[in-house]
Amino acid sequence: MDNNMDTDDVVVEDVAMNGSDGSDDSDNEEQQKRVYLPSIEKGLQEGEEWDYDSSAYKLYYAFETNQPCMSFDIIHDTLGENRWQIPETCYIVAGSYAEKAKENEIVVAKLTNLHGNKSAVPMEDDDELSDDEDDDEALGKKDAIMHAAVIPYFGGVNRVKSTSLGGQSNIVAIWNEKVKVQIYNLQNCIAAVEGLEGESTKHVKMDMERPLHSNISHTTEGFALSWNNIKLGTLASADNHGKIYITNMHEGGKFVTNLTPYKGHKSSIEDIEWSPTEESLFVTVSSDRSIKLWDSRISGKDACVCTVEDCHGSDINVLSWNKFEPLIVTGGDDANIKVWSLRMLHHKQSVAEFKYHKSPITSLEWHPTETTTFMASGEDDQVTIWDIAMETDCGKDEKEESLPVPPQLMFIHMGQKELKEVHWHKQIPGLAITTSATGFNIFRTINI
Template sequence: QLGEPSSSSAIPAKVWQPGVDALEDGEELQYDPTAYNYFHQFVSIGCPFLSFDVVRDHLGLVRSEFPHTLYGVAGTQTPKGTPNYVGIFMLSNMKGKMPRPDGECDMDGDSSSDDEEGTKDTMQLKKVAHAGSVNRIRSMTQKPHLCATWGETGHVQVWDYSSFLNSLSDSGMEDKVIHKLVPLKVFSGHKDEGFAIDWNPLVTGRLVSGDLTKCIHLWEPTSSNWNIDANPFVGHSKSVEDLQWSPTEADIFASSSADKTIAIWDIRTGKKPCIIMKAHNSDVNVISWNRLANNMIASGSDDGSVSVHDYRLIKGVGSLAAHFKYHKKAITSIEWSPFEASTLAVSSEDHQLTIWDLAVERDAEGEDEFESKMQDHVKAPEDLPPQLLFVHQGQKHWKEVHWHPQVPGMLVATGIDGLDVLMPSNVAATLAYLDGWARAKP
């Protein structure tokens, strides 16, 4: 029996700081269930997924009522001799806490402890063979059944997974067969493998892919396939790490690189970047273009720092709107919320997944009042940035995190042990100084 943070009979819990605190003999991490409207770890997925994407569905554009259903695609990185595959999956019967008008929450089924047959969270997985590890996978916004994969073999491929998505059900039955499928398109024009790939949100089928040899190729859709420009966009001095299309301008995209820069490109004006700026003091691993405040581009670096750049100021004195050095290791994924313009999710190699709200500012008077009300709860360290709203742990080596585009507040993340699906509670946003994880002795 682990002690609850608010329990007077339990040993007082302490906020856990990765990279700062160490576990003593007999100690173990314990998450605070009051900090979540929903949390479940799906571990029975076979090999670890390096990359995944949430697939848009027809169940509703904005969904708030439990139970929830989620569709996704994910790619594996298997040991040598074991076949890789793309997993097409459905998570269903995800039950959680429903907020009441008084601000409290009612439980609509606790999925993490509900073992009654037919009422617990279920996962159905279809496997489709893929040559080599899947470095990155992305589902097209306009046609979600079409997905692009970047493989360690150096090939970028486009697949039609519609038949597998349509065959998924909430039975939770495991499909152990690895199915064969012929891709719609295979591009072997990259000189090396890569990770950077993005579908254009405004032009159906338009795609960019970037590799470790600094080259970016443009895919233009035709009536039946794609024309891929063999003449690449070149402007970085090191590998292209990530790509993001502008959410409002169909011909503009951004790239990040191991050369510490972010570049802005216009496909109408040639193969050189329009703007290139130093963004970090180390490799810029990932970027995210804000679709609600389209002047903002967030970036995450190999040194653990996160920056937000104002696109309107790039040509001026400086574009930096915010900079955070909280994480202890490399940033592996970053993504703006599709529902809150100031909210950002970040994953890191320091085994933390964090949520930030850039609209929050420190208020000393408010903090004193808050702490007096929360004296029975866990007290977090004083040096945490006020914009840091939530910290989620429990897995090692987080690789990617994505917001669900149709379920406000739902996050999905992949790590070494499987997929985590979580929805921090509305209380968690208010209690900005309470960590989602504490430690206590059994």
């Protein structure tokens, strides 16, 4: 696991300008630092460089897999809910997208020895860190450890979604470029990872697994994939022809796909998500710029119970459904992020819109415990964290548009190239993981 903070993989927070006199004076150095706002500024000026501000993070690590992974998910574990115990441990499953189909892999990884950044913890919160952390400050921060099980996989992986069936049973659904949606049991991989020992990064190669189920009903590939968190074992998948298939788990653990698809979009479905509170409802977004709400209890064309056209200026790429309030957030190729109230969806007007990113939005996810907070990533190589409850402090005569950044923008994380997907850890408050063409970042900021 790589944890070197060089300028190619650091988080951009401050820019340090090189002094012409080469002085090491700390006061002079501090005066030469300023906050860099990538969506506002045209770029670095001559003599400037990015500098990672470690005080902005309670925890930060970078790591890589053998092949770049454009999609991953966080595996639910048995280490406890709502935890923050340094050093932390978490598990992920990821799918690669290599240049050659035969070079792809499914990776199940255990990330451990994740130590906090003491410089970011206030004095009154020192009890968050163990005695070992005090030693780390003197001896140098300990490297994190990645133990992984690697399964050979034929074909690039478009999307990965994991779920728990209760207890210690974890499965994963994979949308691949070979026009299949496959479901795998993760238990053998997790057991193999737990069997690895030592303080260095290790991996074990596994035999190719036989899927629990393969949905071959789609006639073209897709990216939209979602597990139903209320009706366990129910999976929705949608493709680039606008077709939606539902797969259900039956008695004995057998999965069966309904061969009659839902149809209604005029173009490819880019994302899909089940309601976090109603087991029969799901929502889709499409490159036809529309949002559709569906009721799986209804068959045929009547299953679409609400449509909002022209929601973005171009393709809608991603969505996330808030588990606390009837809100969804969407992101599009127009680089805009919009928040929609399901109670007012028929009015066909978003309740909030954020114009900060300069390139298409690639991923969105609401925070699992903070009602008004979500995270986004864009092709402009930025991860942003937002709180829609924040209001501007400017006077009545000053418009929000005149501010350098929206008041709802809480944090900007950078350092990765070609960002693809972001996720919050549901069991570790505030812990975020992101993936890109240049690897993964795992971090927790000081303000979330």
